[in-house]
Amino acid sequence: MKYQDIIHRCFRCGYCKFTSDYYDFNCPSYRKFGFETYAPGGRMWLIQAWLNGEIKNSERFQEILFSCATCANCVEHCVFTFSDDLVNIFIAAREEMVNKGIIPPPVRDYLKNINTSGNPYKEPANERGKWADGTSIPAYDGHEYLFYIGCVGSYDERAKKIARTVGNVLIEAGVSLGILSNRETCDGNEVRSLGEIGLFQFLAEQNVTLFKELRVKKIITLDPHAFNTFTQDYPSLGGEFEIYHYTQVLAPLIQSKKLSLKDREAKITFHDPCYLGRHNGEYEAPRKILESIPGFSLIEMDQTRENALCCGGGGGNFFTDILGGGEDSPNRIRVRQALDSGAQIIAVACPQCAKMLEDAVKAEEVGHKIEVLDVAEIVVRPLA
Amino acid sequence: MSDITLSLAQIVGEQYVSNKAEEAYFYARDPGLMPAHKPDYVVVPETVEEVQKIVRLASKKKMPIVPMGAGMSLTGLTIPLKGGIVIDMKRMNKVLEVHEKARYVIVEGGTSHGLLKACLEKNYPRLRHSVPDSPATSTIAANVMIHGQGRLTQQYGFNSDMVAGLEVVLPSGELCKIGSCSLSPEWFSKGAPLPDLSGLFLGWFGATGIITKVALKLYPRKKMRDVEIFVTDREDLVPDMVYELTHTEMVEDINIFAQPLPVIFKDNHHITLFITGDTDEELEFKRKMIWDSLDGFIKSKDGGFMSLPPVMKPTLLEMPQRSVSRFADVRKGGGFEYSGPIIAVEKYPECSRKIMELASQYDLAYSAMARIIGRSHCMMFGFAFTFNRADPDMMERTRKALQEVAEFALAAGGVYWKPTVDEQRMAIERMDPNTRNLMKMIKTNLDPQGIMNPGNWEVH
Numbered sequence: 016m017k018y019q020d021i022i023h024r025c026f027r028c029g030y031c032k033f034t035s036d037y038y039d040f041n042c043p044s045y046r047k048f049g050f051e052t053y054a055p056g057g058r059m060w061l062i063q064a065w066l067n068g069e070i071k072n073s074e075r076f077q078e079i080l081f082s083c084a085t086c087a088n089c090v091e092h093c094v095f096t097f098s099d100d101l102v103n104i105f106i107a108a109r110e111e112m113v114n115k116g117i118i119p120p121p122v123r124d125y126l127k128n129i130n131t132s133g134n135p136y137k138e139p140a141n142e143r144g145k146w147a148d149g150t151s152i153p154a155y156d157g158h159e160y161l162f163y164i165g166c167v168g169s170y171d172e173r174a175k176k177i178a179r180t181v182g183n184v185l186i187e188a189g190v191s192l193g194i195l196s197n198r199e200t201c202d203g204n205e206v207r208s209l210g211e212i213g214l215f216q217f218l219a220e221q222n223v224t225l226f227k228e229l230r231v232k233k234i235i236t237l238d239p240h241a242f243n244t245f246t247q248d249y250p251s252l253g254g255e256f257e258i259y260h261y262t263q264v265l266a267p268l269i270q271s272k273k274l275s276l277k278d279r280e281a282k283i284t285f286h287d288p289c290y291l292g293r294h295n296g297e298y299e300a301p302r303k304i305l306e307s308i309p310g311f312s313l314i315e316m317d318q319t320r321e322n323a324l325c326c327g328g329g330g331g332n333f334f335t336d337i338l339g340g341g342e343d344s345p346n347r348i349r350v351r352q353a354l355d356s357g358a359q360i361i362a363v364a365c366p367q368c369a370k371m372l373e374d375a376v377k378a379e380e381v382g383h384k385i386e387v388l389d390v391a392e393i394v395v396r397p398l399a
Numbered sequence: 400m401s402d403i404t405l406s407l408a409q410i411v412g413e414q415y416v417s418n419k420a421e422e423a424y425f426y427a428r429d430p431g432l433m434p435a436h437k438p439d440y441v442v443v444p445e446t447v448e449e450v451q452k453i454v455r456l457a458s459k460k461k462m463p464i465v466p467m468g469a470g471m472s473l474t475g476l477t478i479p480l481k482g483g484i485v486i487d488m489k490r491m492n493k494v495l496e497v498h499e500k501a502r503y504v505i506v507e508g509g510t511s512h513g514l515l516k517a518c519l520e521k522n523y524p525r526l527r528h529s530v531p532d533s534p535a536t537s538t539i540a541a542n543v544m545i546h547g548q549g550r551l552t553q554q555y556g557f558n559s560d561m562v563a564g565l566e567v568v569l570p571s572g573e574l575c576k577i578g579s580c581s582l583s584p585e586w587f588s589k590g591a592p593l594p595d596l597s598g599l600f601l602g603w604f605g606a607t608g609i610i611t612k613v614a615l616k617l618y619p620r621k622k623m624r625d626v627e628i629f630v631t632d633r634e635d636l637v638p639d640m641v642y643e644l645t646h647t648e649m650v651e652d653i654n655i656f657a658q659p660l661p662v663i664f665k666d667n668h669h670i671t672l673f674i675t676g677d678t679d680e681e682l683e684f685k686r687k688m689i690w691d692s693l694d695g696f697i698k699s700k701d702g703g704f705m706s707l708p709p710v711m712k713p714t715l716l717e718m719p720q721r722s723v724s725r726f727a728d729v730r731k732g733g734g735f736e737y738s739g740p741i742i743a744v745e746k747y748p749e750c751s752r753k754i755m756e757l758a759s760q761y762d763l764a765y766s767a768m769a770r771i772i773g774r775s776h777c778m779m780f781g782f783a784f785t786f787n788r789a790d791p792d793m794m795e796r797t798r799k800a801l802q803e804v805a806e807f808a809l810a811a812g813g814v815y816w817k818p819t820v821d822e823q824r825m826a827i828e829r830m831d832p833n834t835r836n837l838m839k840m841i842k843t844n845l846d847p848q849g850i851m852n853p854g855n856w857e858v859h
Contacts, residue, residue, distance in 0.1 A: 024732060024788070026430050026735070028724040028727075029469055033535055034517075036517045037516060038517040038518070039517075049443040050417060050487065051426070051470075051487065052421050060425055064424050070420050075417075075419045075421050095725065097728075
């Protein structure tokens with residue numbers, strides 16, 4: 016297995032599961048399950064035991080491995096020199112399990128659906144672009160930017176609204192962009208994080224070929240997950256493009272008053288998406304947007320930026336739901352953290368986070384106290 | 400589902416009980432070198448009542464119980480030597496009450512040092528507790544249970560000396576309050592002026608009861624902290640230097656480290672001195688007192704203050720010092736263990752020579768680290784060796800070196816700190832017979848079935 020020379024070096028000291036100030040445990044699966052085995056140190060020791068033949072690939076072992084949200088809290092807080100590789104190690108172990116064909120059924124189903132339909136919902140590929148119906152968002156035709164949506168924004172009802180809002184706002188601000196519509200296919204970030212590296216490479220190469228064919232130079236992504244894989248993984252597969260998350264394009268436009276905004280009072284807190292923040296170091300762009308809206312006061316949760324608690328949707332868990340359910344699920348904890356901050360709105364910049372946190376608001380029965388809105392939706396509300 | 404699994408699930412909820420191979424593997428071992436032994440069950444309770452019910456169930460079934468915090472003793476104290484139920488206490492992690500003016504805090508039995516530190520810094524910036532250098536996940540209850548030490552140990556003694564009250568689940572399942580809290584709403588004293596019953600639990604590693612609440616004394620937190628290092632190559636003079644330093648009563652904490660790398664550190668002893676103050680004047684006054692106290696050694700050219708590189712200060716000032724955990728990867732192998740006898744400061748030269756001798760004999764990377772306890776009343780001398788988990792031969796050599804440390808420490812008048820079961824046996828054998836009998840009486844009366852962390856502090 017890749018990284019086999021590192022795995023035994025974990026001392027299981029546990030810094031990896033904290034925030035940097037030790038205010039709280041911040042590993043989503045550890046928060047949910049409570050056993051050390053579900054924390055990064057537990058995974059490291061169990062992977063080593065599995066490779067040594069001391070434990071078997073059981074349902075429990077699969078749950079432990081696939082409940083990792085790949086949120087990179089451990090990467091941020093581990094004290095050892097191999098910290099950067101922690102998530103990669105967990106993905107490599109998943110890859111071994113995928114290669115042996117012994118994985119949790121929801122993971123298998125997700126991967127099969129991507130393979131057969133190009134999306135996890137088993138929806139027809141020729142309906143991928145339907146989300147844009149009724150908007151003025153054009154098909155890509157040599158525009159300055161390709162606006163890449165991803166599977167969630169293309170098919171999930173809540174996320175489709177976000178996709179439309181982001182597209183409309185960018186166009187209103189004068190951005191030249193177009194979409195692939197039905198020609199778009201999965202970016203593969205979750206496929207990679209679930210360990211199906213062969214399928215990921217296929218998807219990535221397919222995308223790179225199409226982008227090059229269309230002479231795409233710059234890409235705006237709706238979803239931080241796509242942003243991550245385009246930035247981190249595609250270059251080594253020949254896909255070198257200028258990649259932006261939509262907040263990175265919108266922030267300077269708002270600051271330069273390309274959009275005029277009305278005054279509206281509200282207390283907002285921002286939930287950092289792991290694949291924008293910890294994985295790619297972008298903490299400022301969404302905040303710059305929110306801070307530019309007159310009347311809004313941006314308040315931070317105790318667990319913010321590199322210490323933000325993941326919504327629990329990363330690493331494929333949005334689709335497999337291994338981390339979901341119960342009071343200790345990370346999305347519900349995150350909503351309680353947001354309530355503690357005194358915010359009335361949780362701002363998000365990721366369609367997966369939006370859905371995860373909205374589900375949690377319902378489960379916590381606090382819809383009368385707090386709502387979840389994408390940054391672009393917040394911008395639209397006070398548009399002049 | 401077995402009867403016991405079902406019963407445990409009824410107590411803590413199905414999600415928080417495991418008899419699976421994965422938990423059995425993980426909870427069978429700690430990061431040290433002690434042999435693994437699997438538990439039959441692992442549970443993660445959330446309330447005192449749940450702990451009581453688990454203990455009553457175990458008592459009924461005559462099944463061993465092992466309470467566990469972060470499991471970082473490194474000497475196998477949470478390894479279930481006779482199987483049974485491991486109770487992972489870390490879901491009980493709340494800071495319950497902070498009594499600001501009386502300077503004490505009440506925490507649940509699984510609350511980590513990290514959480515308490517963060518809570519105080521955020522809400523009570525003028526208060527602090529004695530943070531140990533074990534990882535931030537280490538729990539307060541476990542730390543006082545093993546008589547841990549921390550950043551305030553030179554001033555106030557072992558961290559267990561800072562306990563101001565306990566709540567304990569007895570082996571019968573009954574809940575017992577220890578200290579002033581047994582008859583007052585205030586938790587300001589663990590004993591005095593009553594008979595001090597905390598000794599029935601502190602230092603027993605859970606063999607007499609499970610701590611579910613701890614009241615811990617808090618201390619003034621000054622606005623500023625700084626660190627100085629006095630370096631000497633005269634190990635024989637270290638006790639005198641410490642004597643002078645402790646006389647000033649100006650130092651927050653005194654640690655001494657010696658290690659072979661980097662090469663500029665070799666054969667030197669680094670007396671690390673932490674100072675605090677609310678103003679620059681206070682800090683400078685303390686610094687001057689400290690410098691003055693060592694002036695004679697500077698003039699005789701037996702030592703001097705080292706100028707600290709900018710990267711080194713933040714590392715040293717961290718609480719806990721994460722660099723301590725990093726020692727585990729010096730050999731790129733994720734392992735370290737140390738024997739840390741509590742011993743007279745005068746024995747520093749012997750201890751120092753011994754660790755170097757053992758490191759050479761067994762070809763091991765070492766770090767000597769001593770922490771002064773009280774005003775030079777004694778010290779913890781850590782004989783620390785790092786090893787590679789993927790190298791069984793190196794692990795065996797480390798075991799042998801630590802066995803030699805155990806023999807050396809007793810011969811030098813030391814007393815084991817958080818001893819392995821083998822060291823416990825050696826200590827019991829050497830102990831005054833009447834003391835041994837008293838320990839046996841206490842254990843037998845409190846835990847007649849021998850279900851509490853069996854194998855530990857067993858007097859036969």
